């Protein structure tokens with residue numbers, strides 16, 4: 001089957017899907033993106049993802065390229081045309097194409113919109129979750145507004161590669177205070193010896209994950225105690241459990257950090273229960 005990609009109003013064969021070399025996303029990483037899980041052919045938490053997209057665009061003063069409803073139609077069309085049952089849909093909006101100049105284009109140009117979709121291997125993801133993953137810590141050298149979901153991801157790319165080079169799956173960013181901020185493309189969580197679930201508050205130093213937001217509801221219904229506060233790497237080493245969250249993998253247990261075994265070295269009951277319950281609380285499109 002030929003993959004289909006949406007580019008600026010057209011559904012194109014993936015191999016012919018292109019933007020101009022002077023797209024500001026390509027030249028300046030001047031754009032934002034969203035990744036939504038697809039399950040049973042339906043978008044998970046579309047409303048929240050599009051609301052966050054709008055917020056990211058507002059922060060960068062890029063206008064919404066079309067209404068929420070129209071964007072939703074494009075997302076679903078790309079999912080349908082690619083016959084995605086389980087996978088992800090990717091949406092990117094940049095400030096558009098203009099002669100290269102750091103300042104915003106005058107007059108304004110239309111934002112560029114790209115949507116791709118990809119099937120994921122559900123059995124492989126479940127196997128990964130059943131085994132748990134290793135993470136390594138890296139210095140958080142990102143800019144001060146990573147709450148905006150921009151396509152400027154070079155530190156995240158290097159962090160992820162550093163993890164793979166060390167035989168791990170994800171990297172956890174650690175700031176100058178020794179606090180874990182988040183993963184390279186995930187939010188970071190621990191469960192303390194007392195059983196409290198801890199994750200960093202959604203300030204400007206992390207992305208407010210949609211999975212993270214939904215998980216707050218799941219945690220409440222599981223009768224677990226949640227603390228939204230910064231935690232250190234030392235605390236994470238000593239945690240009973242650790243896990244990461246992201247739309248593409250929901251809840252993924254962490255069983256090793258910097259080579260140190262976490263808890264019993266296997267997925268713990270809290271992460272496992274939160275993963276199992278998650279989709280009862282997410283919005284299915």
Ligand code: PLP
Nearest residue numbers: 185186187207209210211246247
């Ligand atoms: N933090 C970062 C840096 C990310 O890139 C992502 C997802 O891409 C997340 C957190 C998790 O966000 P969400 O749960 O909305 O996928």
